[in-house]
Amino acid sequence: MLRTITLAIGVACAALPAFARDQVSDFTLDNGMQVVVIEDHRAPVVTHMVWYRAGSADEQPGVSGVAHFLEHLLFKGTETLEPGEFSATVAANGGRDNAFTSYDYTAYYQRVAADRLELMMTMESDRMVNLQLSEEDILTERDVIIEERNQRVENNPGALFREQMSAAQYLNHRYGVPIIGWRHEMETLDLQDALAYYTQFYAPNNAILVVAGDVQPDEVLDLAQKYYGTIPANPDLPERTRPSEPPQTSARRMTFSDPRVAQPYLTRSYLAPERNSDDQKTAAALTLLAEVLGGAQTSVLNQKLQFEQQKVVYVGAWYSGTSLDKTTFNLTVVPVPGLSLEEAEQELDQAVADFIETGVDEEQLDRIKMQLRASQIYARDDVEKMANRYGRALTSGLTIADIQTWPDVLQAVSSEEIIAAAEMVFDKRKSVTGWLTATDLTAEEITQ
């Protein structure tokens, strides 16, 4: 089944001469707000998004979770909208809306019929500056985010484990603090914390409007000027620099135990470079390295550890370079029952060392590149995904040119560059190795 799909994609790609450029227009309003229009006229719908260059990593110390908290609070009222009226209006107009927060951005989106775009801009521009919050809103919504944390993190040993891994990976940067927040800090978030973040970061000169779908760029620009262009820039917007990492010089390990763990596993994370504007080659090599090593059933680690040696029930490699600051390259291994984490880790290390020794299989690399090309072409079919891709990259310090050359940069990576990237990134001194186990280890077991 998989093979068939792969072949089908291969054929589709071969028929395409090269990457067509996305139909993207880019403007900047006088107040500094960036406007990106992605045209797609196949259906009379539009995705309207506002991305703020502010995420959890832009928070002040002690108020972790406030970026995400504020995202929730933006659905409360403004001077002209009742609490809840925003989403109700979107729904009444046949659309849907949502929002999301990450380390580097907070984004709000609505997907509606194209002729409702102006209404979306009316409401979205309104809540950029006119948010009205009461003490009661704070108390109610704080319970909501704490409950969200309960469900997503506290009830999930893997999520708790990942939090501790990130905290150990980053010695200085706020990527070590969870996006949703440390629980004990979430419990103290108040109106003042939310408003401080709002006042500092929610402003047109810190925002990117992404409109994708059945629209004309000049019409979008006119509307954007009318609704967003009239909001004054925040003259006190701080420069976007976060505390960066000191040299990481110590291989770190940790064991997290929780009786709810059904399947013990281990994760290794390495500090890794991110995509940088005009400098995406290393990130491209790391992206391909993750694919070659553990991106699919046919990848090197899967073939060796899962199918040949039958040592693991799962192995994966993961890297995402779309990040404002240093990111991580992750390897995860779930051993077969009966194999210890220690043995599984040795097998993993051996397999990675063998891979570096052996080099990249050119046929596998060609196949992966073709799959990447195909998935990028297919992605252009999904206008919402396109809007996401642009918003995410632009709030992570990349430019439209970077986004558009990225597929070519990926295609140009050689097998030698992949091995060089592996040798660079697999530096244990910059790594954390985590074991997730079901039972509390005894002192002796932890020692060994």
Place this chain on the structure above:
Amino acid sequence: MLRTITLAIGVACAALPAFARDQVSDFTLDNGMQVVVIEDHRAPVVTHMVWYRAGSADEQPGVSGVAHFLEHLLFKGTETLEPGEFSATVAANGGRDNAFTSYDYTAYYQRVAADRLELMMTMESDRMVNLQLSEEDILTERDVIIEERNQRVENNPGALFREQMSAAQYLNHRYGVPIIGWRHEMETLDLQDALAYYTQFYAPNNAILVVAGDVQPDEVLDLAQKYYGTIPANPDLPERTRPSEPPQTSARRMTFSDPRVAQPYLTRSYLAPERNSDDQKTAAALTLLAEVLGGAQTSVLNQKLQFEQQKVVYVGAWYSGTSLDKTTFNLTVVPVPGLSLEEAEQELDQAVADFIETGVDEEQLDRIKMQLRASQIYARDDVEKMANRYGRALTSGLTIADIQTWPDVLQAVSSEEIIAAAEMVFDKRKSVTGWLTATDLTAEEITQ
């Protein structure tokens, strides 16, 4: 030799019926500045100190080292003092002066003839608010602190190792950031960073004046009122709360390798409670635990690992509860040549487990308590040490009453409380185990 000294102390203590209270007077000026006078009329000298409730853990993210940088810069000029004139004046008056920065405080002191106290206050109160800094001062002094870091940290594998240990120990709190600063952040410290810290924290309502020596409390108060009392309080002084730790749930390990390491060793640090006002019992039990386990040649770990088994050339236990926020309890072991760190760690864990099983030797505990009592009595002989003790405790959230009851709290600790403290603090989930080795470990060695 040691035995003789111990006996001598024993005799001296037996002759003392109980703790005499220190001769301490405490005032608060109208602007919120605390004044503490410790009388000691045996010599016509005085120690004049100003302690700020601001240390490296009060810094903003991204400017690590600025507290210590500012400490250096306070020896530049004011409106009335030329750069360097402060120390030159102290020296010309037969005194000496210095300053120091820690996580929780920055302190300035001079020791001079008692009749020069007013001159010290004139100058110290002046630089509390009238500091004049030029861009050139910044550049020059920044080179000085970077060079200080080179000497103290970069040239010292043990210091680099401890930095990485602290960073791994603290997931959220700034005790994980070195007092001297991360080098890459120190290199960017500028005039604005220094002035921001100065403006925020250097104010009478954030300072404690400690005057110790041949002085009368009312005379000190009059002078303090004249020089410090006339400085307005900073109405914007922020509440002193730092980001606190989330639950620590994962045993962490790290290996730091440096070819300059002459003698490999291992350190285990556990997150531990600190002394809190009116609640010093746990800290007292931990203080005694450190003494019982590894405070001297006759301690449990030393006796067992060093003398009986001859497995280690050094073992020590260390705890200091004088800290505003959560501190650490540390164990360090240097194995004999030929014994691996892994084996040494197993021996350490076994010895600690045996100790908890066996309990505290009452004779050893009595001996330690007597030594503590003696050292506290002898400390009262050193007026400078007394001033330090008060300043340090007061900037760590303790009161004068806490300082004065501390010796009694220590004496009241039972052997059961020590074992209970051991069982509480030796929780691997809150620990970091660090190995310092001479050579880069191979991937395989790190894996094991």
